Amino acid sequence: MAQNTAATGLQRLRNHMAGHGLQVCVISLPIHIGYLCGYFPPANRFASLLVTPSEALLLAPASGAPAPSADLAVLTYEDYSIARTVHLAADSLAAFARALAGLCLAAPRLGWEPSFLPAVYADRLRTVLNPIQSEDVSPLLEALRTVKAPAEVQAIERAVAATDDIFAALERSIHAGCSELDVYSMALATVARAAAGPAVLDGDFVSGPRTEEIGGPPTPRILQPGDLLIVDVYPCLAGYWADTTRTFSIGKPSQQTVDRHGVLEEALAAGRRAIGPGLPTRELYAVVKGVIDRAGFGACFPHHAGHCVGVTPSEDPRLIPGSDAVLEEGMVITLEPGIYLAGWGGMRLEDNFLVTAEGCRSLSHYPLKLVEI
């Protein structure tokens, strides 16, 4: 189904509800709550979003809950007190039951997320609403999420800009003698500046022989002259993720290394030219893989050629031979060709693209180069 790229997630969900006669949706997965109302619940706290055709009610812990607005009613439960010992499970369950009862719905058609709503809340949901029919809307929400609304594209672009900043900072500052942990800490500091607050960053920081392993967390390993260094960073700003990669050469790279990186540049460029609405993702994989194959490195590229990003750093559709998905306008995808040779090392190059009516637009602006430092 081609989606309306201008519609927000909430509008898309309500369109589905209207089409399927759902009177209420009870949303449980934290990233789906964030996708629909912009509030991403903290870990280890229960939250729920109740959506009807005309209203949205967020149930959230009091600490850090958003202010109510014209579009969003907010009901909170106390999660901090010095007057009593707080019992989060019992208190959040009681608040959930109150929120459901406040809907004043009898035997509705219900959309919910049985793979994510814990059992006690599900039992209460069944008791209070007594739904005549229910639908698991998690797969629907996953599908709706694939096509980004304009505000989501902007959020992802801010995260991609943070990755541009990371690579620029590393190009200025790292050198032989730094550790992988130093590289990681510089990346964290850059993301904190971009977020003007706490940094949320995951990624791969592997150097020297570790580059053969494709990825991994940073270690105390010290960068040596002649090393390759793969920096694959996925920062999250305001709930939205980017995911880009550059490979660094510590000192002047050999011609062989330059040539192999050239294969990655060519594979990414070929993928970029192919991107457009209607292209099966398995074909886009084949385009990227084909360039690597023809250069003789097909057996050295064991992973996907890319994936989508959004409220997670890696989500469907994926650029893999085993996918049946098709690109649509408004998807944001990564392309990430790589080459990994035992005894030599590994390199990867990754950029993020918005699928447009005409083809695509690159969201990252840092040069697609092997970075010599």
Next chain:
Amino acid sequence: MAQNTAATGLQRLRNHMAGHGLQVCVISLPIHIGYLCGYFPPANRFASLLVTPSEALLLAPASGAPAPSADLAVLTYEDYSIARTVHLAADSLAAFARALAGLCLAAPRLGWEPSFLPAVYADRLRTVLNPIQSEDVSPLLEALRTVKAPAEVQAIERAVAATDDIFAALERSIHAGCSELDVYSMALATVARAAAGPAVLDGDFVSGPRTEEIGGPPTPRILQPGDLLIVDVYPCLAGYWADTTRTFSIGKPSQQTVDRHGVLEEALAAGRRAIGPGLPTRELYAVVKGVIDRAGFGACFPHHAGHCVGVTPSEDPRLIPGSDAVLEEGMVITLEPGIYLAGWGGMRLEDNFLVTAEGCRSLSHYPLKLVEI
């Protein structure tokens, strides 16, 4: 109930199972899985730990799953493939059903976590096991967690040592002109070095007028001469958290500031002398609060006087007037007196203590001082 401080969480759970005739426990809360087997599941992936009197079986996503051992069988489900689109919810549910069927239990007495196991898995649990009786073991696990086993104390001490390192690094490096974000980034880099890997750190980084607000995330605000700066850091190393605080003075503090910090030092020392098995936590609150009251700042101390730490940075029992809990040997608690005055600013001092048979042992070693920089 006084617990055996030498026993691991898994041994304590099995003791309870034996006493209550439970044949199997199905554990769902990620921090409880980590508490019992040392593996902390990633966000957005289903995991479960099945515990019988003689065996423990972990169901986990294949990426990052631990190796099986003599004490822990491991069953994984595929969460990455290029050959097919992975359906995490369906695949993890099927694996969960296989794990349950493999127990070969008919109508057992079951312990489980209905506040955390999602509905579809709960329905499968009921269908496959058909339990004759079931008990919510989440409150039990919360209670068992309060008294730390020796390996847990060591893990917390490593996290506390990272907070010592943070304060020492800040004392060396920060100055007027740094931003709160710079302070935060230095703390992150210190935690990454301590962890020899990715940094998990939360905390309060507030300076100048923001110190009146008790806490909050770091912002781009620049430290000014004469500012106070509250650094309340809670790093997590290998699943275990510490939580300590120091207040910094940017430039030479006034005598009034020194005197007020002296009240915090006295309040913390009084609390420390009082700590011991059998002491009601509300009385420990009263000891700390009493010192602040007598100095005339009782109205300026609105929060708890401390709490426990472990697989979360803040957990029961809490040092609040509304608690009925009693200290036990093996608990690890923070003491955190604070003073916050509108128009002046705020200060807090916090250290972590292991409750011992004789009283307590301080886990942090950085001086309990107002840090002048």
